[in-house]
Structure formats: structure tokens, C-alpha cells
Amino acid sequence: MRELPFLINFELKRLIKSRAISVFLILIMLVLPIIMNNLDTQETIIEKWYGTLQLQMVFLLILIPSMVSYVWKGYLQSFERAVILLKLTNRAMYIVGKIVAVLLFVSVYLFFFYVIFFIFYANKIPISILLITLFQVFLSIFYSITFSFFISFYLKRTVYLHILLIVYLVFSIYLNSPYFSIWFNPDYLQHQMTDLLFNVKRGIFLSIGILFMFGNVLLFKRRVNDK
Amino acid sequence: MEIKIKNLTKIYKNIKVLDNVSLEIHNGVFGLLGENGAGKTTLMEIISTLLPFDDGEIEVAGLNVKKEPLKVCEILGYLPQKFDFFPKVTLEESFDYLCKLKGMNNSESRKQEINLRLQEVGLLSEQKKYIQELSGGMKQRFGIAQALIGNPKIILIDEPTVGLDPHERISFRNLITRISRDKIILLSTHIVQDIASTCKNLMVLQKGKVNYFGSTIDLINKVRGKVWLYNILDDEIPHVDLFVSLQDKGSSIEIRYIADNPLQGSISTEPTLEDAYIYINRKELTV
Ligand SMILES: Nc1ncnc2c1ncn2[C@@H]1O[C@H](COP(=O)(O)OP(=O)(O)OP(=O)(O)O)[C@@H](O)[C@H]1O
Ligand SMILES: [Mg+2]
Numbered sequence: 001m002r003e004l005p006f007l008i009n010f011e012l013k014r015l016i017k018s019r020a021i022s023v024f025l026i027l028i029m030l031v032l033p034i035i036m037n038n039l040d041t042q043e044t045i046i047e048k049w050y051g052t053l054q055l056q057m058v059f060l061l062i063l064i065p066s067m068v069s070y071v072w073k074g075y076l077q078s079f080e081r082a083v084i085l086l087k088l089t090n091r092a093m094y095i096v097g098k099i100v101a102v103l104l105f106v107s108v109y110l111f112f113f114y115v116i117f118f119i120f121y122a123n124k125i126p127i128s129i130l131l132i133t134l135f136q137v138f139l140s141i142f143y144s145i146t147f148s149f150f151i152s153f154y155l156k157r158t159v160y161l162h163i164l165l166i167v168y169l170v171f172s173i174y175l176n177s178p179y180f181s182i183w184f185n186p187d188y189l190q191h192q193m194t195d196l197l198f199n200v201k202r203g204i205f206l207s208i209g210i211l212f213m214f215g216n217v218l219l220f221k222r223r224v225n226d227k
Numbered sequence: 228m229e230i231k232i233k234n235l236t237k238i239y240k241n242i243k244v245l246d247n248v249s250l251e252i253h254n255g256v257f258g259l260l261g262e263n264g265a266g267k268t269t270l271m272e273i274i275s276t277l278l279p280f281d282d283g284e285i286e287v288a289g290l291n292v293k294k295e296p297l298k299v300c301e302i303l304g305y306l307p308q309k310f311d312f313f314p315k316v317t318l319e320e321s322f323d324y325l326c327k328l329k330g331m332n333n334s335e336s337r338k339q340e341i342n343l344r345l346q347e348v349g350l351l352s353e354q355k356k357y358i359q360e361l362s363g364g365m366k367q368r369f370g371i372a373q374a375l376i377g378n379p380k381i382i383l384i385d386e387p388t389v390g391l392d393p394h395e396r397i398s399f400r401n402l403i404t405r406i407s408r409d410k411i412i413l414l415s416t417h418i419v420q421d422i423a424s425t426c427k428n429l430m431v432l433q434k435g436k437v438n439y440f441g442s443t444i445d446l447i448n449k450v451r452g453k454v455w456l457y458n459i460l461d462d463e464i465p466h467v468d469l470f471v472s473l474q475d476k477g478s479s480i481e482i483r484y485i486a487d488n489p490l491q492g493s494i495s496t497e498p499t500l501e502d503a504y505i506y507i508n509r510k511e512l513t514v
Contacts, residue, residue, distance in 0.1 A: 002330070003327070003328050006324065006327040006328055007328075010324045013320075014313060014315070014316070017315045018315075077311065078307040078308055078309055078310070078311075079307055079310055079311050079312055081272070081277055081307065082272075082275065082277070082305040082306070082307035082383075082385075083305065083307065083310075083312075083325065083373055083374075084325070084328065085277065086275060086276075086277065086300050086303065086305055087300070087325065087328040087329045087330075088328060089297060224277065225278065225279055226278075
């Protein structure tokens, strides 16, 4: 356990150094909202925000497989086994560190975006709606990350992971299933998010994400043992 | 201090990749010689606790590998085959990271360790470089430096000289000899010269079985008096028991071979480890 912070820290540094990923994230988190905000429409602030959020989420979720495969190739390289794993007191922390690092990396971008957002629109959007929406956003991201890691153990190439996630995303938005969808139609989300049953179902969705997390640890341990 | 391996067996998909391997390794550089697929890497990964095994017992410095893997890892450094590292990370950054993982919490002592280890392998002036910018030989020296973090008593080195030029290869061998004091260094290779110039003792692995285990000199002595040179003038190569090499001498061609009964006109010559290696591998193949 003692090594977990160092593992997370190192993977975070690597993600920060990846120029392509940073450029895409800045486009999604900064440029896209500015463009959307300046489009001259008759929509209310919330409608505008939801429209932007929808685009942001679609792009962000498609970017997640890239981030995942940047930190984790789906298999252990020989130096990772012999040089890094040998120094750990708990080898499973290696994959946990990578998952947490991707999650933190995206969360930091989101955090800064919403701090700025809040400063501008604090009085125009009810805080409860903002928080509930943010919770759904975070849930989606968490799930997509643990899911992508899980799939990466089986798929040899990142492109397949991208394709799979895009297909999943399309089905999600089409079906709007609280149990299963990684993201929703903005209208649907807006209507459902205060519904208790909807939130219970999202709890189950969260549990599946957590199960993927455990699955990743299990698969990783197996990989270590049979090379 | 020693590594004791008794009747070790490792099975991959019904194939015994290590078959009843037994050996003892003491301080100094120990050679692990074998062709591709002989099981060298598998053996090293098992000793280092990374791979489980099916049968047998292994003790590293008195520690049971199965029962106390963490303690074994603490006294062990490993330079893997085809060593590399993450892109866009400098030597200094990666070294600092590895020191932290090894449990060195004090940033001052980490700095000292980095300086000491990089100095030891002659890379101190390169510490701001990315690992990808290093030459093959430098990369391997960096690999040794990271294996030395925390001054482990046992160092496993897997085929370190593959892809190095002759100059780099020699300086790498010297480095290994230099760091080998009070340590066990297990050096795996399929390059006979690496072993000949660095290891007092060795094991020859062939298809998972121990083909030879003992001192390098004894192995060479097995073919003493059996290695011959013979000159031929035409292209006709005569039949010999065990052919070693051909050399063009201008007006004639000299063949080097191993035999109990030489061809008439052959000259006896001093055996090398390579002769002995070919001799014992062949013996095993024809049995
Ligand atoms: N994960 C695996 N699954 C099945 N067989 C394996 C696995 N890893 C290694 N082997 C087999 O085990 C045998 C020994 O492999 P190993 O890598 O130990 O050989 P080596 O002596 O290190 O060879 P090289 O010189 O090529 O590195 C080979 O026949 C190899 O095919
Ligand atoms: Mg090998």
C-alpha cells in the first residue's frame, strides 16, 4: 500500500507530459464551451449548458480509451515486471495506481472547468442541479475508465477499444438505460435525475463499475503469474 | 550466501519448460548458458518470485521463495531481457521513482543514491536525458544501475549484451565483474564469450534440462585433447565427428572439429568454452 501514492504520482506526470492528450482535453474543456457559449441561440443557460455538456461528454468518453492505453498497454512489458513489480509490497497496486491516475487526471480538468463555470453562472443554475449532474458525469467517467481497463486485458489494439466504446456510447444514448448507459440524452437526464428510482438504478451502475475495478485487479494478478 | 534450487519443475501447457533443475549458486558471477527457449528467463523469473512453479524448492539467502517472497524481493535486483523504460522520462526522474518504490522516503538519501548509482555505471552526466536517447550500451548500464538500488545482494541479469557492439560488450562485462564483489550475480546469455570471460561457474540449460553444472574450467577440460585443426586444400570437406568452425587461410581452409580419433594430419589445439559448449550440447542431442 505504501507505494500507491508514488505509483499514482508517476502515472499522472506521464499523462501530463502527453501533449496530444492535453491538447484534446483543453479543446473539450475550454475551446468547445467557449464556442458553444457564443453561438447565438434562444436557449436558456441550462439548455445551453446541457448542450455543451452533451458534446463534452461524448468527446471525453471517446478520449478515455486513449488515456487508458497510454498508461496501460493491456499487458506487462518485461521492465514493468522485473523492474517495477519487484519493488512493490503489493503488486496489484500497480494497476490500481494507473486506474486512479486516469480518474484523477480527468477529474482535475473537470474540476477547473466547473470552478470557472460556477463563477460565471452561480446565480443562474440551481446548485442542486449542478451537483447532481456533476455526480452523473463523474459516474460516467469512472465507469468508462474501469470498463476500458477491463476490456484492454482482452483486446490487443487500442483502436478496437475505441470502436467498442463508441458503439457502447451510441447504444447508451439511444437506450437511456440507467442500469447500463454510460451517458444519456440531455433531456432524459434532466427529467430523471431527481427521481429516486433512477438514482437507485444508477447506484447499481456504480456497483458494476466497482466490480470492473475488482475484475481489473484479478486479471492483473493472473497476468503477473502467467506472464 | 547462496541460492539453492532443488528439483525445480515448471510446466507451461503440459510442456516442462524447466525439468527437475537442481543447482547451487554462491557469491560471484554465475553463468546461465542456453539457446533460445532453453528456459533461462523462466528460471530467473521464478527465482525472483515473479512466476509460480509446479514442483521443487528454492531458497534464496536462506529465504523460501514461496513463503517469503517479499523478503526475497528486498535483496534482489533484476535487469530484464530487452530492458527499456517509459518514453519521455529522464534517467533522474525514473531513478527517483524507482527509489521511492523501493521504500526510500527521504529525498536527500534518494538524491545520494541516484548520484552513487549513476556514477558507478558512468552515466552521471546523462541524468537529464530521456532513456530513449541512450545508446544500447548506455541503456544496459542504466539497467544495471537500477538493479543496484538499495544495494541488493543478488542481481539477476538476463541476456544483457544482445545488440551491443564489441566495445560496449567488453565494457559491460567489466562493469559486471566490478560490481560482483560480495554479491551473487546470475548472468544469463546465449553468447559463450560473455560467460568465458566473466564466470567461474556455470550451468548449461538445454530444453529445460540441466546439461552441465560446475566450473567453467572443468567444462573446458571435458574437450581437452579432443579439439583439432585440419587444413584442406580443395572444397571437399571431410566427414568429422563434431564440426566447430571453418576458417579461410588464403591458400587453404582450416577446419576446427572435435573428435576422439582425429583425421590423419590434424593438429591438436587448445580448447575453448565454445568447443566445450558445442560438445556437451551435441552429446545431449544424440542420446
Ligand atoms: N507464457 C508462456 N506460455 C507458454 N509457454 C511459455 C511462456 N513463456 C515461455 N514459454 C516457453 O517456455 C520456454 C522457455 O522460455 P524462456 O523465455 O524461459 O527461454 P529463454 O531461455 O529465456 O529463451 P531466450 O534466449 O529466447 O530468451 C520456451 O519454450 C517458451 O516457448
Ligand atoms: Mg529469455
